[in-house]
Amino acid sequence: FAVSPxxxxxxxxNYDESKVxxxxxxxxxxxxxxxxxxxxxxxPDRRAExxxxxxxxxxxxxxxxxxxxxxxxxxxxQVHQGATVRTELTVTVKPPQSDAGAADGEAESVExxxxxxxxxxxxxxxxxxxxxVPAFLGLNxxxxxxxxxxxxxxxxxxxxxxxxxxTTEENRxxxxxxxxxxxxxxxxxLNQRGYANITAYYGDIDPDFDDGFENGLHGLMPEFIAGxxxxxxxxxxxxxxxxxxxxxxxxEMTPDLGIDISKVAVLGHSRLGKTALWAGATDPRFALxxxxxxxxxGAALSRRAIGETVGRINSSFPHWFCDGFEQYxxxxxxxxxxxxxxxxxxxPRPIAVGSATEDKWADPVGEFLAARAASPVYELLGLPGLxxxxxxxxxxxxxxxxxxxxxxxxxxxxxxGHDLAEHDWRRYLDFADRFLKQx
Ligand code: GCU
Numbered sequence: 170f171a172v173s174p175x176x177x178x179x180x181x182x183n184y185d186e187s188k189v190x191x192x193x194x195x196x197x198x199x200x201x202x203x204x205x206x207x208x209x210x211x212x213p214d215r216r217a218e219x220x221x222x223x224x225x226x227x228x229x230x231x232x233x234x235x236x237x238x239x240x241x242x243x244x245x246x247q248v249h250q251g252a253t254v255r256t257e258l259t260v261t262v263k264p265p266q267s268d269a270g271a272a273d274g275e276a277e278s279v280e281x282x283x284x285x286x287x288x289x290x291x292x293x294x295x296x297x298x299x300x301x302v303p304a305f306l307g308l309n310x311x312x313x314x315x316x317x318x319x320x321x322x323x324x325x326x327x328x329x330x331x332x333x334x335x336t337t338e339e340n341r342x343x344x345x346x347x348x349x350x351x352x353x354x355x356x357x358x359l360n361q362r363g364y365a366n367i368t369a370y371y372g373d374i375d376p377d378f379d380d381g382f383e384n385g386l387h388g389l390m391p392e393f394i395a396g397x398x399x400x401x402x403x404x405x406x407x408x409x410x411x412x413x414x415x416x417x418x419x420x421e422m423t424p425d426l427g428i429d430i431s432k433v434a435v436l437g438h439s440r441l442g443k444t445a446l447w448a449g450a451t452d453p454r455f456a457l458x459x460x461x462x463x464x465x466x467g468a469a470l471s472r473r474a475i476g477e478t479v480g481r482i483n484s485s486f487p488h489w490f491c492d493g494f495e496q497y498x499x500x501x502x503x504x505x506x507x508x509x510x511x512x513x514x515x516x517p518r519p520i521a522v523g524s525a526t527e528d529k530w531a532d533p534v535g536e537f538l539a540a541r542a543a544s545p546v547y548e549l550l551g552l553p554g555l556x557x558x559x560x561x562x563x564x565x566x567x568x569x570x571x572x573x574x575x576x577x578x579x580x581x582x583x584x585x586g587h588d589l590a591e592h593d594w595r596r597y598l599d600f601a602d603r604f605l606k607q608x
Contacts, residue, residue, distance in 0.1 A: 179484075180480040180481035180498070180499070182476060182477065182481065182530070183474065183475050183476075184475065184476065184529055185475075188475075189473045189474065190472070190473075190474060192470075192472035192473070192501070192502055193502075194470070194472065194507050194509060194542055195505060195506060195507060197215070197219065197509065197510045197513045197542075197543070197545060198215070198546065198549060200218060201218055201222075206549065209549055209550050209551065212516075212546070212549060216514060219506060219510050219514060220451065220514065222506045223447070223450065223506055223510075223511060224401065225400075225491075225493055226491075226493050226494060226496075226497070226504060226505060227466070227491065227493075227494050227504075228403065228406055228407040228410075228447055228490060229403030229404050229490070230397055230401050230402075230407070231386075231403050231408065231410070231411040231451075232265035232390060233267065234266050235262065235414060236262065236263035236264065236265060236266065237260060237261065237262055237263070237419055238260070238261040238263070239258055239260050239261070239418075239419035239422050239423055240258065240259045240261070241423065241425075242259050242282075242323075243257045243321070243323075244256045244257075245321060246289065248286065248319065249356075249357050251289065252288065252357070252360060253286050253287065253288060253289065253357070253360050254286070254287045254288075254289055254427075255284070255285070255286050255319070256285040256287070256426060257282065257283070257284055257285075257313075257322070258282070258283040258285060258419060258423070259280050259281075259282055259283075260281040260283055260369075260418075260419040261278045261279070261280055261281075262278060262279045262280075262281065262412070262415050263277070263389070264276075264277075264278075264389045264390055265389070265390060265393065267393055268389070268390040268392045268393040276388040276389050278389070279373070279374070279385060279386055279388070279389055280373065281373045281412060281415060281416060282313060282325065282369060282370065282373055283367060283368070283369045283416055283419065284313040284316065284317075284322060284367070284368050285365065285367050285420075285426055285428075286360060286365060286366045286367075287302060287304075287360070287426060288302060288360035288361070288363060290302075290427070298427075300429075301427050301428055301430075301432075302363055302364060302365050302428060302429060303365070303432035303433070303434070303456075303601065303606065304364055304365035304366065304367055304428045304433045304434070305359060305365075305366055305367065305433075305434045305436050305459075305597070305601075306367040306368070306413065306420075306433055306434065306435050306436070306455075307367075307368055307435070307438075307441065308371040308409060308412075308413065308437060308444065309353070309354070309370055309371065310350065310370075310371065310438075310441070311329065311332075311336070311346060311349065311370070312324060312327075312329065312342045312346060312372075313325065313369065313370055314342065314344075314346060315342075315347065315349045315350040315351075316348075316350050316353070316354035316368055317348060317351055317354070317356065318347050318351060320347065322347075324342050324344060324346070324347075325370045325373065326341070327370060327372045327373050328340050328376040328384070329342045329372060330377060330378075336349055352590070352591070353438065353588070353590075354366065354368065355591050355594050358591070358594065358598075359598070362598050362602075364598065364601070364605075365427075365428050367416065367420065367428070367433075369412070369416055371412075371441060371444075373385075373412075374386055374408055374411075374412030374415075375405045375408040375412070377440075377488075378488065379488035380488070382394050385405075385408060386408045386412060387408055400491060400492045401491050401493060402491055402492065403491060404488055404489045404491050404494075405488050406443050406447055406466070406490065407447065407491070409441065409448075410444050410447040410451055410452075411451075413444070413445075413448040413452070414452045414454075417433060417452065417454055420433065421454075430454070431454075431456060432456050432605040433455060434459060434597075434601055435448050435449050435457075435458055435459065436459035436597065437460065437461065437463070438461040438462055438463075439461070439462050439463060439464065439467075439531075439587065440463075440486075442459075442460040442461050442463025442467050443460075443464075443466045445460055445463070446458060446460050446467055446468065446511050446512070446514075446515075447511070449515045449518070449520070450514035450515065456518060456604070457518055457521070457600075457601055457604055457605060458515045458518065458519075458520040458521070459520070459521045459523070459597050460520070460521070460522050460523070460536075461523045461589050462523065462524060462525055462528050462531045462588070462589070463522075463531065464477055464528070464530060464531025464532060465477035465479065465532070466479075466482055466494075467508065467531075467536075468522045468524075468535075468536040468540065469508055469532040469535035469536050470507050470509065470532070470535040470538055470542075471497070471501045471504055471507055472501045473532060473534075473535045473538075474501055475532050475534075476529050476530045476531060476532040477531065477532070478498075478499075478501070479497045479498055479499075479501055479504070480499050483498055507539070508535075508536075508539040509539040509541075509543045510543070511539075512539055512540055512543035513545075513547075516547050516552070516577070517547065517551075517552055518577075519578070519579070519600065519603075520540075520543075520577070520579070521574070521579040521581070521596065521597050522536050522540045522578070522579070522580050523580075523581050523582075523593045524537065524580075524582050525582070525583045525584070525586055525587060525588065526569050526582060526583070526584050527586040527587075528586055528587040530587065531587065533566065536580070537580055537582070540555050540578050540579075540580040541554070541555045541562065541580075543555070543578055544556075544562065544576070547576070547577050552576070552577040553576035553577060554576050554578045555573055555576055555578040556573065556575050556576040557573050558573070558575065560575070566580070566582055567581065569582055569583070569584040570582070570583060572596050572599075572600075574596065574599065579596070579600045583596075
């Protein structure tokens with residue numbers, strides 16, 4: 170993903186707060202035609218408008234329908250000394266009906282391999298089915314075999330980015346990668362706290378390189394994509410988000426897993442945090458949304474043009490967004506939306522935004538300001554948005570290693586760098602306990 174020197178210079182990163190340009194955020198509660206949204210009943214229409222704007226100008230369009238099949242491949246009830254029931258699923262995604270029919274050479278299906286870890290219930294009556302549990306669903310960066318050292322977990326066969334170490338070989342994963350991402354996936358802790366963990370490799374859904382819509386889910390829908398205005402063709406984030414909805418379909422089709430489908434949080438880190446935000450926006454079934462260090466194109470305000478900017482991300486990762494997003498390179502003020510509205514699309518569902526002090530590339534301050542600027546949407550719906558511990562709107566980000574989490578929007582700032590750490594998970598679990606542990 171080398172950025173050409175010309176572009177790197179053109180889109181040089183600024184880290185100086187005093188150079189943040191003056192900006193005005195688009196109002197989530199004023200319609201495109203200028204009408205003030207003052208009643209909760211007006212929100213669904215305004216919300217649809219904002220979803221359309223993000224679709225057209227940032228992420229691109231995916232089909233409204235999905236065709237999904239699900240098969241249980243393996244079940245192991247001896248994980249974590251019997252405290253966890255581990256299931257591997259294969260989720261088969263077929264071309265959507267909106268793609269007028271398989272053309273020659275069109276891929277027939279895409280397989281997403283899903284790892285599901287459910288806490289064994291201790292509370293179920295002898296014969297009665299144990300109560301279904303809430304869950305976190307998040308994509309992983311390197312394959313399901315990297316989130317645990319369990320030698321039975323399938324090693325991904327999909328394209329992987331070459332890491333220049335023994336965990337990959339010619340863009341394929343090797344057994345040396347087992348467990349390398351385990352610190353990001355504290356599955357045992359989640360299970361002990363009563364949550365299931367659901368994860369899948371993002372490259373199963375769409376490989377993370379610019380392939381001209383050939384592979385992954387894009388390859389299933391050439392006619393659909395060809396029928397779109399070119400600037401609205403879906404980037405990889407839109408495909409990964411659609412994949413998250415396909416996984417949720419599969420969980421819904423498999424009640425035996427013991428997961429409460431009405432209590433599934435969607436979570437993601439970094440580019441997959443951008444993805445989690447868009448999945449939460451496009452699929453109202455997600456009960457809670459978590460963005461960890463998602464930065465530019467995610468929770469950080471584009472208009473601040475600090476750390477990674479729109480121009481920079483479009484030149485290093487052009488395939489993540491739709492081509493329409495490029496109009497806003499060095500031109501953020503013309504973007505009809507900004508990240509506070511993406512956060513507000515979760516409303517009234519709870520949403521957590523996490524940043525890290527040293528992750529300046531992702532603009533922790535811009536993530537805080539966006540979380541705060543989403544509050545009016547929640548207030549319109551009768552809920553507190555981002556509030557501090559005294560119930561007021563916070564003026565500053567919290568101290569490092571602290572959170573503002575008493576409202577329906579939570580923001581925390583971890584000490585340290587760009588990562589999904591146990592500290593972050595504890596914040597998300599504490600927040601989720603308030604919403605997903607209620608009957
Ligand atoms: C790069 C990119 C970020 C992205 C991150 C990641 O740093 O510039 O936008 O969030 O990769 O996904 O790890």
